[in-house]
Amino acid sequence: MTDRFEFSKLFLGTLAAVAVILFTVVGIQTTWSTYVVKDYNKHLTGQVYVEAAVNQNVNLVFYRNGCPYCKAGKKAVITSAEKSSYPTFYIDVESKDGQILVEKYHVDKAATLVTIRDGKFELFLYADKDKNGQIVADQKKIEERLNDK
Incomplete structure (x- = not known):
């Protein structure tokens, strides 16, 4: 029973870490593309x-x-x-x-x-x-x- 509990804890911890990394990457990419790498407005040519x-x-x-x-x-x-x-x-x-x-x-x-x-x-x-x-x-x-x- 203890092994299952430890495994679940480890799995949830890993899942949480992956989620945090994913959200960090997406946030950085969004910020980067919004504020750093701006693109031309394709409609106003x-x-x-x-x-x-x-x-x-x-x-x-x-x-x-x-x-x-x-x-x-x-x-x-x-x-x-x-x-x-x-x-x-x-x-x-x-x-x-x-x-x-x-x-x-x-x-x-x-x-x-x-x-x-x-x-x-x-x-x-x-x-x-x-x-x-x-x-x-x-x-x-x-x-x-x-x-x-």
């Missing part, structure tokens, strides 16, 4: 920069937390933006930087989409009230504008 900064072909989605129009259009905007060939940036109208862009593009309401193509911009509301007074996203218009169809 030189081509995206040329399209966004030089050619000025981007989509700006303005929103405000708590805005019912923004909430109604959120899913349609994000889904269409993921399919867009142009980079899409989400701008919180209540932030300091957001206020600068609100003024620059003359945004009156939070639920506004600004498409910039070759330096020229157009605005439209991506959600509004329908004839029944319900707040809805204009899915067709969102997709057309974000993808220039």
